Amino acid sequence: xxxxxxxPRYLITVTGKKLTVTCSQNMNHEYMSWYRQDPGxxxxxxxxxxxxxxxxxxxxxEGYKVSRKEKRNFPLILESPSPxxxxxxxxxSSLESPSxxxxxxxxxxxxxxT
Amino acid sequence: xxxxxxxxxxxxxQKGGISIINCAYENTAFDYFPWYQQFPGKGPALLIAIRxxxxxxxEGRFTISFNKSAKQFSLHIMDSQPGDSATYFCAxxxxxxxxxxxxxxxxxxxxxx
Numbered sequence: 001x002x003x004x005x006x007x008p009r010y011l012i013t014v015t016g017k018k019l020t021v022t023c024s025q026n027m028n029h030e031y032m033s034w035y036r037q038d039p040g041x042x043x044x045x046x047x048x049x050x051x052x053x054x055x056x057x058x059x060x061x062e063g064y065k066v067s068r069k070e071k072r073n074f075p076l077i078l079e080s081p082s083p084x085x086x087x088x089x090x091x092x093s094s095l096e097s098p099s100x101x102x103x104x105x106x107x108x109x110x111x112x113x114t
Numbered sequence: 115x116x117x118x119x120x121x122x123x124x125x126x127x128q129k130g131g132i133s134i135i136n137c138a139y140e141n142t143a144f145d146y147f148p149w150y151q152q153f154p155g156k157g158p159a160l161l162i163a164i165r166x167x168x169x170x171x172x173e174g175r176f177t178i179s180f181n182k183s184a185k186q187f188s189l190h191i192m193d194s195q196p197g198d199s200a201t202y203f204c205a206x207x208x209x210x211x212x213x214x215x216x217x218x219x220x221x222x223x224x225x226x227x
Contacts, residue, residue: 004157031212040123042116042203042217043158050212058214090157098215099146099207105157 002027004106006091012112013081021076021109023091031094032074033058033103034066036087043090049074050097081113117141118206120218128226133191135221137204140185144206148215149178149189152201161202162189194225 004025013019025032033048035058045058049068063085065077074093078085088110094103120137127133137147148163164171164178164187171178175198177190191198204218 040219042118042120042219043215044217045214048212048214056212059216092157097209097212098148099209099211102160103215105159107155107157 002104004091004093004104006089006106006109008109009107010110012114014114015082016080019078019081019111021078021089021091021111023074023076023106024072025074025091025093025104026072027093027095027104028071029093029095029104030071031097031101031103032068033092033098034064034074034076035090035092036060037090037108038087046076046089081111083113085111086113087111116219117216118204118218120204120221122221123219124222124224126224126226127194129194129196131194131225133189133194133198133223133225135189135202135204135223136186137188137206137218138184138186139206139216141206141208141216142185143208144216145209146207147178147180147187148205149176150203150205150217152203152220154200158203191223194223196225196227199223199225 034046035043047066049055091106094101150158151161152158175192180187205215
């Protein structure tokens with residue numbers, strides 16, 4: 001089944017404790033992206049990747065890191081999480097850019113930082 | 115600052131009625147306008163999209179109307195069904211910006227039986 005998977009689905013952590021949210025797609029997509037969803041703000045792009053080893057900042061990259069060492073995986077790293085990073089996170093992928101091709105979203109990761 | 119303004123925030127409509135969600139944008143360089151549908155506990159999914167060379171696009175009960183001069187576009191859900199209850203997001207992007215989508219804040223639609 002073609003899908004985008006994220007792990008974990010739920011995470012409660014404490015301020016400053018490094019964490020990684022994994023994202024994997026099995027559709028051989030070139031483009032991958034991370035978004036955060038907050039009430040009243042919609043979805044905001046954190047980082048995106050056009051291909052392996054090619055990444056760029058989205059609209060809200062502060063406090064996040066990404067890497068794209070393999071085509072299928074695009075992990076999101078929070079080196080020192082803070083409470084303002086409490087949010088619902090989505091990974092997404094598409095064959096080409098989202099304005100050229102349908103973007104498929106993962107099921108989301110709900111992160112709480114205390 | 116949100117580049118795409120979406121209204122209303124929430125909407126309750128009776129089964130069989132019409133749901134209308136509006137979005138406005140400022141950046142005239144935007145040339146791709148998708149709508150995403152999100153059910154509780156799920157990720158968003160592309161519903162329908164339009165480019166500025168047409169004023170309307172229809173797929174089943176869902177229609178996008180686009181007004182380039184007013185910089186507005188809207189989603190109409192005809193004959194609304196309880197299964198349409200979801201959050202709807204409009205978005206906009208420039209094709210030459212690596213598809214960086216700017217999303218609206220979302221509209222929660224509830225269709226009552």
